[in-house]
Amino acid sequence: MKRLLNVHEAPIILFTVLIGILFTIISPEFLQLDNAKLILEQNTSSAIVAIGMTMVILLGGIDLSVGSVLALTATSVGLFLSHGMSPWLASLLGVGIGILCGMFNGYFIAVLNIPDIIVTLASMYIFRGLAVGISGGTWMTNFPPGFQFFGQGQVLGISFPLIVTVILIIGFIFLLKFTRFGRRIYAIGGNKAAAKLAGVSIPRTKFMVYVFSGMLVGIAAVIFASKVGSVQASTAGSNLSFEVMAAVLIGGGSIFGGTGTIAGTAVGILLMGIIKNGLVIAKVSPFWVDATTGFLIILAIAINTLQYVRQNKRKGGELI
Template sequence: MNGLSPAFLSFSNFFEITRISVETGLAALGMTLVIITGGIDLSVGSVLGLSGIVMGILHHMGLEVWLAAAIAVGTGALCGFINGQLITRAGIPPLIVTLATLAIFRGLALGISQARSFGSYPPEFLALGAGYLGSVPTQLLVFGVLALLVGLLLAKTTLGRFIYAIGNNAMAARFSGVPVNRVLVLVYTLSGALAGVAGVIFTARVSSARSDAGIGTELDAITAVVLGGASISGGSGSIVGTLLGLLLVGVVRNGLTLAFIPAEQQAIIIGSILLVAVLLNQVIRLRSRRN
């Protein structure tokens, strides 16, 4: 890909790849938890957009920017909680629930904003999305801390063991005493909260809250998780794997952008990568069962 642009393998471009991948990465952290349980969350992009708009409107009304940001994260968590309740209480499959809320949350973002954007944020807030600590982007540090926390949650806590148990066999986990419904609601709530954080960071990065923010984020997030080794049917996956998948998606996206590949063609390529990754995952699972 370096032949496409002399800037591709530069040190500054590496940080640019990681910087613009943070919002997708935050969504992918939550998506990892969801996919390990055997679920899916197609609403993360819409939650990102809605959370950013809530923050923008509240700040525009005079609320202190950090308080508005906290409420935005809470909005994301509430969206995830709603997803979890619909899945566990109503028994609707995650695919259907989150496909519906993808449209609902995006419609809310468009409706309450009247398709307007909201800017005029203080410099200390904008530094969250566009600032640097030395040569390292500020939002990359935030992402690193959250990735570490989610990784520890999965690998070192009882909740993490419950998440894997549900993905392997939800019925057996329930008979073993795992509070399946409560764990699932918590997982979707965390996914929504992380998407809310992504909405705040996106707003800081582009200096504006926009109702179209996050469109397509779910595709890149799911692709990163599956490329990282998670099984789409649940029971396996890790944060380290997701980070590697995220880096690959970021490199591909950046290379395509530097090669002036149109956005619609980029979506086709990323979708094809996801399809191939899922097919390979299925082949590996079938071979392991035969052995």
């Protein structure tokens, strides 16, 4: 039991279970299998984007542009499909556009060393503006039936988007935990000066993190467009940046960098999905969803700050 409690994600997992029990008591419908599937399937796109955001925050960075990247990518895929392109090729090109957006952010942040909040704030407007411009402000609709598989299809009775999400989560958990690249991310976020002295290429690592983030947003955009069946460039993914950042922080990530896991982020996404679903089933006003999310962000940041201060005090005590 003590070993389980020492797991980094233990507090958020326990809190998620308690919230689930609470909603089950309020409404027995919450615990039904169909509702559990609905919670998982509704949050696949957010979970995929949150993987990339986890790596960005591990570096001690921030990315405000992911919602705009999703809008641009989804709109581009819609345009490709409207011109008769095959769903698979259109989707691959969409992921490629996501990668290009990540390269754009990565170049200015990692190579030119411009603060990430400035770059991603600017690119948030740039990418959103491009999405609205190429769409002419109109909805992207009437996608071909073959495209629906990416967001609504099933493999052996299991949702295809859910399969993709689980594979990506497992893959990036392995990347962060067992590869040199993953260790470099933690090293930079934990102590940039020490990482530089150890020979870690900070610009290259940062650049690749933003490229991976763009790729993941591209994949999420394809699933989003397919699942919803339409895309409005001016509103698609408008709150996505804050939702996935909230999930990372709630899942144990630190705004100071160097702390956090993709598993914790996945639980954070699950918790937010449970809260949204539970409030709807309990017939609570949807306006309380945003208030609850904001409260969780404040709580997570407060906990992270206290942990950061405690760790610094402990290190200072050890040095003395």
